[in-house]
Amino acid sequence: MRIATLALLAFFVPSAAAGQGLSAADVWQAGKPAKELFGGMKAAAPVAARAIGTYAKGCLSGALALPVEGPTWQAMRLSRNRNWGHPELIAYLERLANKVPQVAGWPGLLVGDLAQPRGGPMLSGHASHQLGLDADVWLTPMPSLLIPRAEREEFPPQLMVRRDRKDIDPAAWTPTHWRVIKAAAEDPIVERVLVNAAIKKALCRDAQDDRGWLQKVRPIYGHDYHMHIRIRCPKDSPECQPQEPVVPGDGCGKELDWWFTDAVLYPPPAPLDAPKPKPKPPLTMADLPQSCRQVLLAK
Numbered sequence: 630m631r632i633a634t635l636a637l638l639a640f641f642v643p644s645a646a647a648g649q650g651l652s653a654a655d656v657w658q659a660g661k662p663a664k665e666l667f668g669g670m671k672a673a674a675p676v677a678a679r680a681i682g683t684y685a686k687g688c689l690s691g692a693l694a695l696p697v698e699g700p701t702w703q704a705m706r707l708s709r710n711r712n713w714g715h716p717e718l719i720a721y722l723e724r725l726a727n728k729v730p731q732v733a734g735w736p737g738l739l740v741g742d743l744a745q746p747r748g749g750p751m752l753s754g755h756a757s758h759q760l761g762l763d764a765d766v767w768l769t770p771m772p773s774l775l776i777p778r779a780e781r782e783e784f785p786p787q788l789m790v791r792r793d794r795k796d797i798d799p800a801a802w803t804p805t806h807w808r809v810i811k812a813a814a815e816d817p818i819v820e821r822v823l824v825n826a827a828i829k830k831a832l833c834r835d836a837q838d839d840r841g842w843l844q845k846v847r848p849i850y851g852h853d854y855h856m857h858i859r860i861r862c863p864k865d866s867p868e869c870q871p872q873e874p875v876v877p878g879d880g881c882g883k884e885l886d887w888w889f890t891d892a893v894l895y896p897p898p899a900p901l902d903a904p905k906p907k908p909k910p911p912l913t914m915a916d917l918p919q920s921c922r923q924v925l926l927a928k
């Protein structure tokens with residue numbers, strides 16, 4: 630039995646390594662977590678670029694890989710193989726990275742996770758990032774020297790938020806940070822930029838007369854060392870389901886207060902005898918749009 634399993638693996642692994650699609654039998658297997666299928670893909674679906682589904686239940690064909698380094702960026706944590714995105718996201722990131730030396734004097738950007746080669750749910754981290762339209766960009770300036778690829782696995786990001794979580798850390802935050810976030814948000818294809826509420830508070834305080842871009846920058850938990858950039862559904866992707874538009878206004882002032890209440894910053898621990906919340910069952914192919922099966926099968 631063990632030998633038979635090994636023989637099967639020997640048969641399947643080289644085809645996955647070559648980036649070829651799965652077999653119909655694999656994809657049709659009811660109940661199998663979709664993250665196991667998408668998490669195993671090594672290369673893009675070699676068909677037209679399409680973002681399919683919603684940001685947290687979808688997939689991606691025709692992805693491009695962000696080159697692991699360019700003149701003004703370096704991709705981080707390369708072993709995760711998550712530097713893939715819709716061509717519009719890749720073009721956007723290169724555009725943004727090229728602006729950064731001029732707007733902020735940084736040598737460039739450190740880029741974290743985008744999506745897997747065929748998007749979809751991931752084996753670890755991130756509920757979204759499934760369509761190839763989301764990118765995590767660090768708030769640590771790129772060093773002017775190339776970080777060796779192996780070191781990019783461990784290279785520590787700089788935390789931007791103070792220990793008490795009520796504001797940014799003045800030792801980390803500089804005026805260049807809001808300029809980079811402004812440049813990221815101003816691009817017309819960007820729908821949202823998600824940052825820690827303390828960072829949003831700092832942006833509200835630091836932004837000068839031109840404040841329209843603040844509307845796209847929304848507070849969220851975590852995100853204390855990177856911004857999460859989300860671009861809109863591309864025109865080539867009729868099955869991409871857009872999110873609700875961001876609410877009007879700059880989102881500053883009283884709207885932010887809730888994020889700094891004790892209930893949010895220091896939630897009381899659940900009583901020991903409280904029933905444990907059931908973990909959500911993982912997404913299966915039945916939860917994703919039908920077309921995502923074709924994305925896995927494409928060779």
Ligand SMILES: [Zn+2]
Pocket residue numbers: 755758763764765856857858
């Ligand atoms: Zn993210």
